[in-house]
Amino acid sequence: MRVKFTLALSDRPGVLLKALEQIAIxxxxxxxxxxxxxxITSGYVPVSINVEFPDSASLERAKKxxxxxxxxxxxxxxxEKAICTIILIGGVKIEDLLGRVHEMESRIAEISMTGGLTxxxxxxxxEAPSDKLSALLKxxxxxxxxxxxxxxTEG
Numbered sequence: 001m002r003v004k005f006t007l008a009l010s011d012r013p014g015v016l017l018k019a020l021e022q023i024a025i026x027x028x029x030x031x032x033x034x035x036x037x038x039x040i041t042s043g044y045v046p047v048s049i050n051v052e053f054p055d056s057a058s059l060e061r062a063k064k065x066x067x068x069x070x071x072x073x074x075x076x077x078x079x080e081k082a083i084c085t086i087i088l089i090g091g092v093k094i095e096d097l098l099g100r101v102h103e104m105e106s107r108i109a110e111i112s113m114t115g116g117l118t119x120x121x122x123x124x125x126x127e128a129p130s131d132k133l134s135a136l137l138k139x140x141x142x143x144x145x146x147x148x149x150x151x152x153t154e155g
Contacts, residue, residue: 001053001131002031002079005063008044008072011037015071016047022065023051027058050079056131078129083109086140088122090149100143101126104136 005023009015016035023030031050039046053059063076088097094113101108106128115121128136137153144151 001056001059003051003053003059004075004077004079005049005051005066005073006075006077007047007049007066008074009047011043011045018069019047019049019066019071022069023049023062026062026065027054028052028062046074078131080130081127082130082133083125083127084133084137085123085125085154086137087152087154088124088144088147088149089115089119089152090144090147091120092122092144092147092149094122096147097122097124097143100139101136104139105129105132106136 005019007019009019016033020030028051031052033050034048036046036048051059051062053062059076063073067073094111098108101124106126108124109127110125112123113120114123126136140153141151
C-alpha cells in the first residue's frame with residue numbers, strides 16, 4: 001500500500017529522523033522525500049514522504065508513531081486508487097451524488113445522464129482510494145435506497 005505523508009516538521013536537526021524511524025519500525029519503505037525548506041512557515045517545514053507499507057495496519061501504526069513523536073501529520077493520502085463504474089436508475093440529483101462521493105474522499109472521473117426527467121439514469125466512473133472503495137460502495141447503496149433508486153456497480 002502506497003501513501004504520501006505530508007508532515008509539518010519543526011526546523012531543527014533530527015526531527016525528520018524521528019519521522020523516518022517510525023516509518024521504518026512499522027515496515028515502511030521510503031520511495032521519495034520532498035523537503036520544502038523554501039516554504040518555512042512559523043518555524044515549520046512541510047515535508048512530503050512517499051512510502052510503501054505492507055498493509056493498512058502498518059500505515060496506521062506509523063502515523064500514530066509519528067504523531068506521538070510530536071510531529072503533526074497534515075495529510076496521509078493513499079496513492080493507490082481503485083476505479084469502479086456505477087449506474088443509478090431513478091430520481092437522483094447529480095449534485096447529491098457528487099456530494100456523497102466527495103464526502104468519501106473520492107472523485108467522479110466521468111459522468112453521464114440519460115433517460116431525461118421521467119426515467120433518469122446516471123452512469124459514473126468513480127476513482128477512490130483502494131482501501132476505501134468498499135465503504136464508498138456501501139455508502140452509495142444506502143444513498144440509492146434513501147432516494148428510491150436502483151444502484152448497479154461494476155468492477
